Amino acid sequence: MSTLQEQFNRDGYVLLRNQLDKDIINAIYTDARKIFATQIKRVTGKTVDIDDRDTFENAMFEFFEKDFDGFVSTGKTVQHSFPLHRLGVDPVIENLLKEVGLSAPIIGARAAMQFNSRFLSKGGSKHWKLDAHQDWRTGQGSLDSAVIWFPMVDAGADIGALQVIPGSHKIGLQASTTSGYQGGITVELKDEDFVQTEFKVGDILIFSAFLIHQSGNNITNNIRWSVQLRYNNLDEPTFIERGYPMAYIYKPETELVTPNFPTVEQLKEVFS
Ligand SMILES: O=C(O)CCC(=O)C(=O)O
Numbered sequence: 252m253s254t255l256q257e258q259f260n261r262d263g264y265v266l267l268r269n270q271l272d273k274d275i276i277n278a279i280y281t282d283a284r285k286i287f288a289t290q291i292k293r294v295t296g297k298t299v300d301i302d303d304r305d306t307f308e309n310a311m312f313e314f315f316e317k318d319f320d321g322f323v324s325t326g327k328t329v330q331h332s333f334p335l336h337r338l339g340v341d342p343v344i345e346n347l348l349k350e351v352g353l354s355a356p357i358i359g360a361r362a363a364m365q366f367n368s369r370f371l372s373k374g375g376s377k378h379w380k381l382d383a384h385q386d387w388r389t390g391q392g393s394l395d396s397a398v399i400w401f402p403m404v405d406a407g408a409d410i411g412a413l414q415v416i417p418g419s420h421k422i423g424l425q426a427s428t429t430s431g432y433q434g435g436i437t438v439e440l441k442d443e444d445f446v447q448t449e450f451k452v453g454d455i456l457i458f459s460a461f462l463i464h465q466s467g468n469n470i471t472n473n474i475r476w477s478v479q480l481r482y483n484n485l486d487e488p489t490f491i492e493r494g495y496p497m498a499y500i501y502k503p504e505t506e507l508v509t510p511n512f513p514t515v516e517q518l519k520e521v522f523s
Contacts, residue, residue: 263420264458382435387460393487411469420461
């Protein structure tokens with residue numbers, strides 16, 4: 252067993268320094284900001300420099316305030332970017348998963364990105380911070396399923412990097428309010444049991460889907476941009492036995508998002 256796997260099995264996570272190519276992370280981060288910038292222009296009329304962090308993020312907040320639905324759908328669109336998905340199947344990631352014991356890794360859920368800030372929330376902390384939870388409840392895949400989490404900006408306590416309870420992956424699936432993203436563990440947890448993680452761009456956290464973790468508290472005025480990748484192990488016996496369950500449900504809208512759209516003229520124009 253590799254030292255990495257020993258650590259992973261013991262603590263439920265490993266935090267690896269300088270693991271990912273910064274250019275790859277920057278490509279994901281840049282694409283996300285460019286996608287937002289197009290919609291910021293539509294909604295606010297402003298052309299923003301995506302590299303001017305404070306100005307760009309203030310424009311994000313303005314977009315959020317002016318067109319909530321547009322912001323939410325843009326936030327979803329960002330999750331479908333090519334660079335994000337390319338990373339999800341990169342050999343570097345595949346090998347790391349194998350090193351911590353997932354002998355035949357497979358994607359457990361669509362790659363995800365979060366942009367956490369209290370200025371991007373309508374429902375108080377509920378909508379920008381996740382309470383203590385175990386990801387296995389949402390994925391319900393192999394018992395050794397693992398999550399990769401990393402920020403695309405340097406992230407410590409102030410900007411709310413993830414907090415984890417070492418060893419909590421071995422105490423079983425805890426009772427929780429719901430199985431959705433907003434669910435939280437209902438049994439009493441001690442604040443002092445949580446360890447605050449800290450990252451430089453390039454560092455990544457791999458953790459067991461049973462590890463109890465929660466969002467940190469972003470007290471800064473900046474957005475904490477992060478990525479989450481989720482995997483199962485096709486070789487894990489109970490996963491095979493349970494018929495490879497897939498608890499993530501992606502489904503189409505039942506109604507047209509834009510009523511009476513498109514016109515025949517618009518289609519003719521596109522295909523002219
Ligand atoms: O990034 C966060 O603050 C929370 C992410 C998380 O808990 C998860 O993806 O399971």
